[in-house]
Each structure stands twice: as C-alpha cells, then as structure tokens.
Amino acid sequence: MPRAENIKSADSGESLDAAGFRRDLRKWYKANARELPWRESQDPYRIWLSEIMLQQTRVATVIDRYKEFLQRFPTLVALALAREEDVLAAWSGLGYYHRARSLHRAAQFVMRECNAQLPETAAELRSLPGIGEYTAPAIASICFNEPVALVDGNVERVLLRVLSLGENKRSPAMKRLHEQATMLLDVRNPGTHNQAMMELGATICLPRNPKCSECPVQKYCKTQGEHETTARKTMRSQESVYLLATRKKGTVTEVLMMKRGAEESQMAGMWELPSLPPELFRNSEVLLGLRHSITNTNYYVRVLASKPALMEIAKNEHGDALVWKRQKMLNTLPLTGLARKVLQRMDLLHRPPVHLPGNDRQQIE
DNA sequence: CAGTCGTGGAG
DNA sequence: TCTCCAAGACT
Numbered sequence: 366m367p368r369a370e371n372i373k374s375a376d377s378g379e380s381l382d383a384a385g386f387r388r389d390l391r392k393w394y395k396a397n398a399r400e401l402p403w404r405e406s407q408d409p410y411r412i413w414l415s416e417i418m419l420q421q422t423r424v425a426t427v428i429d430r431y432k433e434f435l436q437r438f439p440t441l442v443a444l445a446l447a448r449e450e451d452v453l454a455a456w457s458g459l460g461y462y463h464r465a466r467s468l469h470r471a472a473q474f475v476m477r478e479c480n481a482q483l484p485e486t487a488a489e490l491r492s493l494p495g496i497g498e499y500t501a502p503a504i505a506s507i508c509f510n511e512p513v514a515l516v517d518g519n520v521e522r523v524l525l526r527v528l529s530l531g532e533n534k535r536s537p538a539m540k541r542l543h544e545q546a547t548m549l550l551d552v553r554n555p556g557t558h559n560q561a562m563m564e565l566g567a568t569i570c571l572p573r574n575p576k577c578s579e580c581p582v583q584k585y586c587k588t589q590g591e592h593e594t595t596a597r598k599t600m601r602s603q604e605s606v607y608l609l610a611t612r613k614k615g616t617v618t619e620v621l622m623m624k625r626g627a628e629e630s631q632m633a634g635m636w637e638l639p640s641l642p643p644e645l646f647r648n649s650e651v652l653l654g655l656r657h658s659i660t661n662t663n664y665y666v667r668v669l670a671s672k673p674a675l676m677e678i679a680k681n682e683h684g685d686a687l688v689w690k691r692q693k694m695l696n697t698l699p700l701t702g703l704a705r706k707v708l709q710r711m712d713l714l715h716r717p718p719v720h721l722p723g724n725d726r727q728q729i730e
Numbered sequence: 731c732a733g734t735c736g737t738g739g740a741g
Numbered sequence: 742t743c744t745c746c747a748a749g750a751c752t
Contacts, residue, residue, distance in 0.1 A: 419748040426738065426747085460736025463750075497750045517748050563748055572746075573741085600744075631735070656742095659736055663743090702737055 381528070386585045387551045387558065393581030394561035399424075399568070402431055407556075409483040409508045410441045416500045417464050424567070430459055441483070444469065445476040453635060453699030460702060462632055467495025485509040507556035514546035515559050519566025524549075526570060529587035602663045606646050607638040608679050609653075609711060610671035611692070618692040620713060621671075623683055625701075631659070637704040639679040639687055641669065653710060657703045668707055 398404070401424065403415035414434065418427045437455050438444040444452065449469055456465035471493040475483055483490070487505035490496050496504070498516075505511035516524070524545050525531065530538040551558035569576050575590040577583055610621035623639045625632055646669060653668040669675060679687065690698065696714055708714040 416748065421735090421747055421749055422737080423739075423747050458737075460738095461749085463735070467750080495750070499749060503748070515748090518746090519748065560748090567748075657737085660734070706737095 381549075381585055383549050386527075386549060386582055389581045389585075390561050390565065391551060391554065391557065394557065394564055397568070398560070398564060402428060404560075407508050409504065410444075411435065412508050413483060413496075413500075413504055414468070416503050417468050417495055418459065420464060420500070421461060422459060426459070441472050442476055442481050445472040445481075450634075450699055451697075454697055457635070457698075457700045458702045458705045462635065462699075464495055470494050471496070483508075486511055487513045503559065506559050510556060512550060512552040512555045514543060514550040514555075516542050516546050517563060517566075519563040519570070520546055520559075522572065523562060523566045523570045526575070526588045526590065527582065527586045598661050600658065600661050600663050602665060604643045604665045604667070606641040606643045606649075606667045606669060607707065608641055608671060608675050609638060609668050609707070610676060610679075611713075612689065618713075619689040620692050620695060620708070621676075621679070622688055622690045622695075622698070622704075623686045624688065626686075632701050634699070635701050635704075636690075636698045637701045638668070638707060639683055641675065641678055641682070643667075645678070653707060655706070655710070657706065664703070666703065666707075668711075 403411055406412075415427070415431055418431055418434070434455050438447060438452070447469070449466065452465050452469045453462060456462060459465075474493065475481060483504070484493070485505065486509070487501040490504055491498070491501040502511070502513040502515040503517075506513055506515065521542060524542055528545060530536070530542075533539065546562075549558075549562075565580070565582070569580050570590075577586070577590045580586070583589070608621065612619050612621075621639055622636050625635050625637060627634050646667065649667070649669055651667045652670045655666050655668075657664045657666050692713055693715065695708060700708070705714065
C-alpha cells in the first residue's frame with residue numbers, strides 16, 4: 366500500500382529536476398539506442414511509414430516488414446500510385462488493415478495536394494488519415510525538429526511511474542500527461558528526446574518487471590517501478606473450419622480462395638481460404654490444426670483436405686466469392702494473417718512478393 | 731467514449 | 742497452455 370504521507374503526488378511535476386532528467390535520459394539514449402532501420406534517416410516518408418507500422422505492433426515484428434514495404438514502395442509517390450490491393454498485400458499479416466488503407470489514402474492526398482511533400486507541423490499532419498494524437502508529434506519532432514511532446518504507451522507508463530500518478534484512465538492526472546511530457550521535453554532535440562522516452566519504456570521501464578537498476582533516471586522516479594495494472598478482458602473461444610482445395614491445370618497448381626466482403630468489419634476485401642460450418646465437422650480428419658487469436662477471441666482452427674462433398678458445401682455457402690487462384694500468385698494477394706499462416710505451413714506460399722533489384726534468385730522448387 | 735480493429739512472441 | 746499486450750486511430 367502506498368504511504369499516505371506521499372503528499373507531493375498532486376503537483377509532482379514541480380518537484381522534479383526536469384533539466385537533470387533530460388540530460389541523463391539523453392546521455393543514456395546516445396549510448397544505448399537500438400539500431401533500427403528507421404533510425405538511419407530522417408526522411409519523412411520513411412519515418413511516417415515506420416510510425417504507422419509500429420502502432421500497436423512490436424518492433425521485432427515490424428523490422429523485416431518495414432524493409433520489404435520500402436522495397437516494394439520506395440517513395441511516397443510510388444505508394445500513392447499503387448493499387449490499394451497491392452498495398453494491402455504488402456501489409457498482409459501485420460494486422461489493423463485500416464492503417465494500410467489510411468496510409469495509402471494519405472499518400473494520394475499528399476501527392477495531389479501537397480506536391481508530394483509531407484506537411485511539416487504536427488497540427489497539419491494530424492489532419493491526414495491514420496495520423497492521430499501520437500503519430501503527428503512523432504513525425505513532426507523526428508523529421509522536422511518541431512518542439513512538440515508525445516505520449517504513447519511507453520511514455521505514458523514512464524510518466525505514471527516517475528511522477529507516481531496511478532493508472533486510472535479516467536483520472537484528471539491522465540489528462541495532464543501531455544502537459545507533463547511537454548514540461549520534460551528537450552526543446553532543442555525534440556525528436557531525440559521523444560525517441561529516448563519511448564526507448565526507455567520499451568527496454569527498461571517495462572510493463573512487468575521493470576529494470577530499475579539499469580534505469581538512467583531512477584533517481585528522479587517516485588515509484589521505483591511500483592505500478593498497478595488493470596485487469597484485462599477474458600479471452601473467448603470459437604472454432605472455425607477451413608477448406609484447403611487444390612487442383613492441377615496442366616503443370617499449374619491452383620488453390621481455391623475466397624474474398625471477404627468489402628463491408629466486413631474485419632479484414633474487408635482480403636483473401637482467405639473458404640470457410641465451412643464447424644458443427645458439421647466435429648470428427649473429420651484434419652489436415653492441419655492451429656490456434657489463432659484475434660483481439661479477445663481464440664479461434665481454434667481446423668483445415669480440411671478437399672473432397673467433392675466439401676466442395677459442394679463450400680459452393681453453397683459462398684457461391685461466386687470462390688475463386689481458383691494460381692498458387693504462384695498467392696503471395697501477391699492481400700491474404701489475412703490466418704490464411705497466410707495456413708498456406709505457409711502447407712508449403713503453398715513462396716517467398717514474399719518483393720522484387721529485389723539485382724536479386725534474381727530463382728524460386729526454390 | 732468505450733468498443734473495435736490483428737498478430738505473434740514472451741513469460 | 743494461457744495470458745498479456747505492442748511507437749494508436751477512429752467511431
């Protein structure tokens with residue numbers, strides 16, 4: 366239990382040595398910053414892309430996908446001129462597909478209305494689709510040196526701990542976090558400072574088991590890692606069954622695929638394997654079984670091998686949505702993450718759809 | 731403004 | 742195995 370004598374919590378910002386905090390944080394960051402692909406330049410398009418990809422997505426997941434995406438769409442103009450289908454294909458498996466659609470729309474807007482130059486202030490950036498309260502100052506500070514603070518999940522956690530503000534999302538303290546972040550901001554190096562705050566949260570001030578002994582700003586911290594966490598929603602379970610049907614046309618292998626409706630709330634317009642009613646196949650022999658969790662639902666997935674009877678059921682269920690797709694073209698489709706996983710595991714998916722200049726290595730098999 | 735939107739990896 | 746949740750945005 367916190368001590369009631371801790372009377373400084375209400376106006377904690379005042380009692381913190383902001384200048385010292387900034388200095389120690391900056392020194393630590395210069396010595397310990399991870400080398401990440403998006404830290405190799407300040408090119409606005411590249412920083413922008415990285416910020417969108419990193420939304421609710423781990424650094425380790427993003428690194429390769431970021432490089433591949435840049436190979437495929439090297440510039441803002443290249444992205445703007447692409448078809449949405451191809452943008453989604455490059456995003457396949459990353460999740461939160463509205464990010465890819467927004468990115469694409471914003472690129473088209475910037476190309477047309479801004480002479481292909483990204484706006485340079487947080488306020489202007491904020492009006493672009495997909496750029497919100499966090500991403501706008503991130504781009505503005507990193508690319509254009511605008512002295513604006515940001516609060517992402519990392520910064521929020523760092524500030525709550527350093528200032529001992531508790532975790533109640535509805536508390537007035539929560540609303541003042543941006544002011545606190547602004548107070549701490551290094552206005553001469555805003556981009557570096559903002560990244561340092563996030564880096565601290567991502568590598569030292571971890572949600573569970575923070576590494577306080579390694580923390581460069583431990584002496585400024587009121588809680589020393591004590592931090593309550595709120596309970597999460599429990600996961601639900603749901604079973605699902607998919608059909609994996611292939612056929613040969615001469616030497617060409619084809620796979621039966623299905624396109625999700627444009628009005629679907631999840632993964633609209635993306636491709637997946639034809640689904641079958643799970644209740645009919647409780648005891649069927651399974652080609653592949655796996656679990657796939659989406660938001661707060663665990664999907665227990667069974668994939669069945671093709672039989673004529675199953676084809677009939679699928680045809681009745683989905684009709685014209687079913688399309689035979691050439692196996693070699695599958696990696697150019699915007700596949701759902703689950704479809705990608707299944708096809709990958711069945712060895713039906715070849716290397717990523719990236720044509721590397723100067724790398725004409727042939728497909729294996 | 732609370733709900734919704736994906737996914738994979740760590741512990 | 743199961744829970745947690747990551748550089749949020751949008752409605």
